[in-house]
Amino acid sequence: MLLRLPTSLSEARTCLAEGAVPVGGATLVWGVWQRDGFPEQAVSLRHVPEANVLEREALGGAVLLHRVDDRVPEVLHRAAGSVGTGAVRRTATVGGNIVGSTLRCLLPAALVLDARATVLDRDGTYETNLAEVVAKRHLLLGLRWREPAASGYHKAPADPGGPPPLVVATAAHAEDGGHRLRVAVRDGHEVVTGSAARPAGTAADPVLRALERTDLGALPPTAREVVRREVTALLDRLT
Ligand SMILES: Cc1cc2nc3c(=O)[nH]c(=O)nc-3n(C[C@H](O)[C@H](O)[C@H](O)COP(=O)(O)OP(=O)(O)OC[C@H]3O[C@@H](n4cnc5c(N)ncnc54)[C@H](O)[C@@H]3O)c2cc1C
Known part of the structure; x- marks a missing residue:
């Protein structure tokens, strides 16, 4: 396999046009290539x-x-x-x-x-x-991206080889004098998102209720509880 290391975008485009397969650190593809065979060329x-x-x-x-x-x-x-x-x-x-x-x-x-x-x-x-x-x-x-006013990340502890642990990511961006809250949850292999406006001076409860009305409301109760906790913590940090 030829590993190509372009130093500019135009060189990288040429590599792609010539059929080179993208590679990063090869932490995933190395095993796959050993099993299935190496491509003729890869581009990093x-x-x-x-x-x-x-x-x-x-x-x-x-x-x-x-x-x-x-x-x-x-x-x-x-x-x-x-x-x-x-x-x-x-x-x-x-x-x-x-x-x-x-x-x-x-x-x-x-x-x-x-x-x-x-x-x-x-x-x-x-x-x-x-x-x-x-x-x-x-x-x-x-x-x-646009820099958020605050953000947070929760990842549940995981057993090696077990199911993917729950991830709850949160961020608040300034919007119309208040904030826009965004939440993304990885539940299993699926990622579910929801967002709600938080006008200046609004308490946490109406924001949490608005988020419950998005796709986040269909998550299992344990995941929704973590979302409530993470969003409440984020709102506390904003004030
Ligand atoms: C022990 C172990 C534990 C891990 N735990 C976690 C974990 O907790 N959470 C988690 O998220 N992941 C986990 N991973 C997976 C890890 O995220 C991936 O191995 C890693 O991010 C792949 O990055 P890489 O640069 O090595 O990709 P590579 O192995 O080089 O490539 C993987 C794939 O991505 C493609 N690719 C590479 N770079 C790009 C690019 N810039 N644009 C588009 N496609 C590209 C390649 O073509 C290939 O198909 C774990 C992996 C290992 C081995």
């Missing part, structure tokens, strides 16, 4: 500057999970820190997690940040939403 974005951005409102797809620190909002920082073991986080990338893994611990965090994705295909780069990136398995160059 590790030397492409746009895929290595790490800023307050942007994160590149080639950034290693252990590098995701408190420059990004708490929800994303804590999500990255919760993935696997230290060895996995030192090798695995943001793009490999969001697009390539089944657990996708970073996806709920990116969803509550209302992040937009920049993807690369043979025709160039364009911006799209996370649902499309995941569904179509686009090559993820990076994520961009």
Whole structure:
């Protein structure tokens, strides 16, 4: 297998056009390739500057999970820190997690940040939403979002080899003098989202009731209880 390491977007496009398969840290694909056979060529974005951005409102797809620190909002920082073991986080990338893994611990965090994705295909780069990136398995160059006023991340303790642990991600963005709250819950392998406005000075209860009227209301009672707790904590921090 030829591993191609482009240093610019145009070189990366050429690699894709010539059939190279995207690879991040290979924490997932290595085993698959050993079992099913290696592709002729793979392309890594590790030397492409746009895929290595790490800023307050942007994160590149080639950034290693252990590098995701408190420059990004708490929800994303804590999500990255919760993935696997230290060895996995030192090798695995943001793009490999969001697009390539089944657990996708970073996806709920990116969803509550209302992040937009920049993807690369043979025709160039364009911006799209996370649902499309995941569904179509686009090559993820990076994520961009508006900095939230506050955010939070809860991941239930997990048994090795057991079912995916519950994840509840929350964020509040300034909106019309108040806030917009977004919640994303990974329950099993499904990710459910809901959002509600919180006009300035509103108490927690009406916000929690509004969130219950979204898809979050169909979650099992234990998950809804964690959502209530996480949202209440987030609202406390806003005041
Ligand atoms: C021991 C262990 C524990 C783990 N625990 C967790 C956990 O708690 N939570 C969790 O979420 N995950 C967990 N994982 C999965 C982990 O998230 C993935 O292994 C990792 O994120 C994949 O990243 P990678 O860069 O190594 O991807 P690779 O293995 O290189 O690629 C995986 C797939 O993603 C594609 N890909 C790679 N980069 C991109 C890109 N930029 N754009 C689009 N597609 C791309 C590849 O083509 C491939 O199909 C665990 C894995 C291991 C081995």
